[in-house]
Amino acid sequence: MAAQHSRYGDYSTRYRFNGKEQDEATGFYYYGARYYAPSLSRWLSTDPLAEKYQGFSPYNYTLNNPINLVDPDGRSVDDIIFLLDREKAHKNGHMAVLIGDEKNGWTYYSINGTGEGARMYGFSKDADKGTSIVDGYKNKILNMKKAIIAANNINVNEEHSYDGYKRIKTSNSEDKNAGKKVKKVTETTLYGIAGPGKSCIDTAQEAFKSVVEDRDLDAQFWKIFKDNISGEDDLIPNNWFDKLEKRIEAVNKNKTNNSNPIKIISKGKINYEKTD
Secondary structure, eight states, rough: OOOOSSSSSTTOBBBOOGGGGOTTOOOOOOOOOEEEETTTTTTTSSOOTGGGGOOOOOOOTGGGGTTOOSSSSOOEEEEEEEETTTTHHHTTTTTEEEEEETTTTTEEEOOOTTTTTTHHHHHOOOEEEEEEEEEESOBOOEEEEEEEEHHTTSSOOOOOOOEEEEEEEEOHHHHHHHHHHHHHHHTTHHHHSSSSSSSSHHHHHHHHHHHHHTOOOOEEEHHHHHSSSSSTOOOOHHHHTTTHHHHHHHHHHSSSSSTTTEEEEEEEEEEEEEOO
């Protein structure tokens, strides 16, 4: 049961189970898209996005996988995955972003440089501005690790070898917002490390910043954040990727409402010999 009791005597708050507001009259928790009844341990209405997840009960929570997934507003499960090709660009690394989930597939965003010749500055060429990860038959690749491997060669003009990933849980609305903002970044005309223009690190930074802003940060967050964590402005993808946990820790500490912290739900390296 989801009923929660205070251990602190007279201390009382409406924000209890999962940090959600409890309706005092009914005892139900309000998640935004629907109400949750703690006495029944179930939703009181169907998932408004249930048709996206055929094969699952419209009353399910996180596709029956609460250990690895969270559902911030009672609707859908989505994720943002930060990808790293550590050996690229003279071992400074290359970063890209996947947005999606195992039910709806993945969309790939990557700024790929200036094309043949790999100059530090020039016109951006062959960027992935929201490429669907599909197989040779145009079927969506749903498995996360297989999708990461497919991203290596999904662009016929580019070749990567993504060997690291970090996956954060996001909501459907956060994914949509991040997708729009990252897509805009990938549409840059100029490619440039440290400007003018954009480089691969901007896709990761824009996706992360979008989620941070969607979770109601304190107005002073970015100043605090950049002062406290060296490397937020780091232009080296390997460094930015390696410091993501510290970046998330700083975000969560400085949130106005800390009931919905950002979390890395999985991370690792890709074993190209075994992907199941």
